[in-house]
Amino acid sequence: MELEFHPLSINLLANAAQQNGWSPHTLLTRWKRQPIAVLDYGEGKLRNLSATMLLSLSSPSIQSFGEDGGRTLAIIASLPQGLNGDLATQLLPSLPRIDIICDVLCRQSLAYREGAFIKMLASIRHYVQNSSLAPLVSTCLRDVGAFYYRTVRHCSQERDNHADIIISDHLNIEHVVAFDLTQIPDRTKQTLNMCSEWVRLGLRRDMIWSMERRA
Numbered sequence: 001m002e003l004e005f006h007p008l009s010i011n012l013l014a015n016a017a018q019q020n021g022w023s024p025h026t027l028l029t030r031w032k033r034q035p036i037a038v039l040d041y042g043e044g045k046l047r048n049l050s051a052t053m054l055l056s057l058s059s060p061s062i063q064s065f066g067e068d069g070g071r072t073l074a075i076i077a078s079l080p081q082g083l084n085g086d087l088a089t090q091l092l093p094s095l096p097r098i099d100i101i102c103d104v105l106c107r108q109s110l111a112y113r114e115g116a117f118i119k120m121l122a123s124i125r126h127y128v129q130n131s132s133l134a135p136l137v138s139t140c141l142r143d144v145g146a147f148y149y150r151t152v153r154h155c156s157q158e159r160d161n162h163a164d165i166i167i168s169d170h171l172n173i174e175h176v177v178a179f180d181l182t183q184i185p186d187r188t189k190q191t192l193n194m195c196s197e198w199v200r201l202g203l204r205r206d207m208i209w210s211m212e213r214r215a
Helices: 007-020 024-033 035-039 049-057 067-078 085-091 098-107 122-129 134-154 161-168 170-183 185-214
Strands: 112-114 117-119
Touching: 067 098, 067 122, 067 134, 085 098, 085 117, 085 134, 098 117, 134 161, 134 170, 134 185, 161 170, 170 185
Parallel strands: none
Antiparallel strands: 112 117
């Protein structure tokens, strides 16, 4: 169920199923339809994910960042791979304290590190995407998109740093492209040009690598 072994979420689902007499099939159906509603069946931080999240978000360490803390949560939740921590300051220049914020989010168990990426458990991601924090992601995605577009534009045919970024962050790049095409009409031409360049680079690189393997 994409709970990723989050103890609180697992307990909340089990308790909700028991309280309502749901079968495993019914529980799965409810989770797919309204994951946050299933995790908010009771009251108090041990029976309600929203109560737990609100408690965490109201902590002084999170509040000290102001809106930047919420924007960081929103962008991590939005990106399918999570945020590339090695590139965080380049991806989000409008958040000068992004590295420190990510450290605090990980300490608060609102995020975690997996390789170079800072990610979120599915239950927390669902909460953020359906909360008042969600609208904060728009500006951040513009910053992220600008960085990825520059990376594709400057990428050479060789396996350089730009190519490594495109390979490592490819799902995030696809997400930004989809967001721009559906939500930012004034960037449609720029987005399509970037897609064309991305495909061209990919085809040429595949041909070069194929020839190198045969040699």
